[in-house]
Amino acid sequence: MAKRNACLIAGGMCKWGVREASLVDMAQEAARECLADLPGLKPKDIDGFFFATSYAGRCSFQTNTAPVIAERLGLKPTSICARVDVLCAGGSTGILLAKGLVESGMADIVMVAGGEKLYTPQKWEVFYSELASIDHDWDAPNGLGLPPPFFALTAKEHMKRYGTTKEQLAWVSVVNYNYGADNPKAQFQKRLTLEEALEAPLVVTPLTLYDCCPITDGAAAVIVAAEERAKDLTDRPLVYIRGGAQVSLHSVSANWPGEHLADWAHLRRAAQRAYEQAKVGPDDIDVAQTHDCFSISEVIEVEELGFCRKGEGGEFVASGETKIGGKVPINTDGGLLSCGHPFGATGIRQAIEILKQLQGRATHQVEGAEIALAHNLSGLNVEHTIVIYGREPVK
Amino acid sequence: MAVLGIPILEDKYPVTMDMWPLEAKEFNRIYKFYENLKEGRFTTTRCKACGHVAYPPRVICPECYSEDLEWIDLPTKGKVLTFTEEVRGVPLGFEPPLIHAWIDLGEGSPIRKILSRVINCPAGKLKEGDEVKLVVFPVPSHPIELKKETKVAERVFFAFEPVEK
Numbered sequence: 001m002a003k004r005n006a007c008l009i010a011g012g013m014c015k016w017g018v019r020e021a022s023l024v025d026m027a028q029e030a031a032r033e034c035l036a037d038l039p040g041l042k043p044k045d046i047d048g049f050f051f052a053t054s055y056a057g058r059c060s061f062q063t064n065t066a067p068v069i070a071e072r073l074g075l076k077p078t079s080i081c082a083r084v085d086v087l088c089a090g091g092s093t094g095i096l097l098a099k100g101l102v103e104s105g106m107a108d109i110v111m112v113a114g115g116e117k118l119y120t121p122q123k124w125e126v127f128y129s130e131l132a133s134i135d136h137d138w139d140a141p142n143g144l145g146l147p148p149p150f151f152a153l154t155a156k157e158h159m160k161r162y163g164t165t166k167e168q169l170a171w172v173s174v175v176n177y178n179y180g181a182d183n184p185k186a187q188f189q190k191r192l193t194l195e196e197a198l199e200a201p202l203v204v205t206p207l208t209l210y211d212c213c214p215i216t217d218g219a220a221a222v223i224v225a226a227e228e229r230a231k232d233l234t235d236r237p238l239v240y241i242r243g244g245a246q247v248s249l250h251s252v253s254a255n256w257p258g259e260h261l262a263d264w265a266h267l268r269r270a271a272q273r274a275y276e277q278a279k280v281g282p283d284d285i286d287v288a289q290t291h292d293c294f295s296i297s298e299v300i301e302v303e304e305l306g307f308c309r310k311g312e313g314g315e316f317v318a319s320g321e322t323k324i325g326g327k328v329p330i331n332t333d334g335g336l337l338s339c340g341h342p343f344g345a346t347g348i349r350q351a352i353e354i355l356k357q358l359q360g361r362a363t364h365q366v367e368g369a370e371i372a373l374a375h376n377l378s379g380l381n382v383e384h385t386i387v388i389y390g391r392e393p394v395k
Numbered sequence: 396m397a398v399l400g401i402p403i404l405e406d407k408y409p410v411t412m413d414m415w416p417l418e419a420k421e422f423n424r425i426y427k428f429y430e431n432l433k434e435g436r437f438t439t440t441r442c443k444a445c446g447h448v449a450y451p452p453r454v455i456c457p458e459c460y461s462e463d464l465e466w467i468d469l470p471t472k473g474k475v476l477t478f479t480e481e482v483r484g485v486p487l488g489f490e491p492p493l494i495h496a497w498i499d500l501g502e503g504s505p506i507r508k509i510l511s512r513v514i515n516c517p518a519g520k521l522k523e524g525d526e527v528k529l530v531v532f533p534v535p536s537h538p539i540e541l542k543k544e545t546k547v548a549e550r551v552f553f554a555f556e557p558v559e560k
Binding site for chain 1: 412414415416450451477478479480481483484485486487488489493495497506508509510511512534552554
């Protein structure tokens with residue numbers, strides 16, 4: 001029997017931001033957008049369902065979320081119907097799981113959706129609940145749940161060792177906000193200038209307002225299908241899920257796997273394995289979605305993903321290499337900084353932008369893009385997840 | 396006024412809203428860590444079979460899966476490698492300045508670096524290279540329903556504070 005390949009064939013998301021809607025409402029909006037992207041596909045054609053969420057049950061009183069959402073979407077899955085809880089990497093994890101099920105022959109057409117309703121009736125609750133996203137007994141009691149202090153430490157370390165400047169960090173925000181300004185689904189549609197970014201209010205030294213992604217309500221959905229079914233369903237170019245990796249080397253901050261906080265050994269491991277799986281290298285990546293939860297994150301990610309040398313991430317971004325026409329255009333839909341970050345939905349949003357890029361229909365189109373990479377960092381930088389897509393399957 | 400169906404409003408203890416560990420022996424098998432902490436000792440487990448030191452403490456050795464573990468002391472002093480001070484937007488349960496430091500416990504320590512909170516230190520005072528020491532402080536107690544009675548579990552947690560020069 002020939003090897004089965006998994007393809008990304010459709011995607012859609014609801015408007016992200018501070019939403020007057022429930023998680024179940026937003027999942028319906030996202031699924032509708034997703035199916036509208038591929039006329040001809042009906043809910044009854046979908047045999048598998050993953051729903052990525054981490055704060056259902058934390059910011060709501062609902063666990064076992066997958067059947068609840070599947071029912072509202074009119075889905076009757078027969079191969080899999082499960083929740084994925086890997087915080088910021090939940091969406092990408094669902095896509096990797098769907099790839100495995102489709103390639104094994106267990107599923108044919110899987111909807112991978114994700115979402116979070118983070119804004120609670122009183123605002124203290126979401127901030128307090130963020131303490132639940134890290135190792136509860138050992139890191140949460142130190143107040144490390146809200147990530148700015150940890151990434152501020154990371155930024156200070158990078159600045160100290162490599163001479164990275166505040167202005168270089170600000171360029172990450174400027175580039176990504178200006179991509180997001182043209183994305184109607186993003187939380188912010190704001191053209192940001194370097195001056196505005198540099199004069200923004202302080203969050204935690206050296207991070208200021210535009211260095212940090214916001215808290216966001218939102219949902220998104222994509223369809224992963226077996227190649228043969230995909231050919232029947234769409235006339236657009238097929239986008240193959242070539243490979244990926246998810247690396248987890250520690251949880252408690254004391255067991256940090258790098259030499260220092262700006263050394264992301266676990267991301268290097270993930271990149272190495274994902275490139276091997278996808279049979280490509282960093283120079284083959286035409287467009288990427290990296291996890292810009294903070295400006296400093298993107299600076300370190302472009303280094304560890306091999307787009308530039310270690311220590312040169314700040315210069316890479318500041319010199320325009322992540323813009324259209326640069327070496328690797330990154331976060332061309334606005335990234336987390338501009339789109340916002342409903343944890344479980346973020347990897348799905350990234351996949352939607354990559355789908356459009358590889359099908360030649362993105363708003364900020366990278367001409368002739370054939371290979372794309374999506375990356376997520378999750379938790380208090382405890383896991384790295386990579387998915388590599390391409391116009392051709394791995395041979 | 397009690398509101399039926401929302402027990403948090405009826406003076407109940409919701410563990411799902413408790414950011415501190417359940418330290419009592421009824422709820423974990425490493426309660427000795429917290430008992431040691433109450434004596435000012437910062438401890439973890441070492442495997443008697445293979446010698447591996449794990450932090451945080453375990454009930455099995457993560458290297459060889461032996462259950463034959465012993466408690467050992469970790470240094471209670473260290474040096475600040477890098478730190479941040481959060482003065483605004485600190486989470487409920489903490490007061491500004493919320494200072495986090497990456498602390499080097501020294502060459503002889505089986506656990507070399509730890510990310511912890513520095514307390515008893517005003518904003519703007521801490522410097523890289525400063526010496527800090529373990530400080531143990533009480534955190535809110537909680538009830539545990541036993542067969543015939545309700546016990547109150549007293550708790551502590553730890554951070555570091557500047558060593559006065």
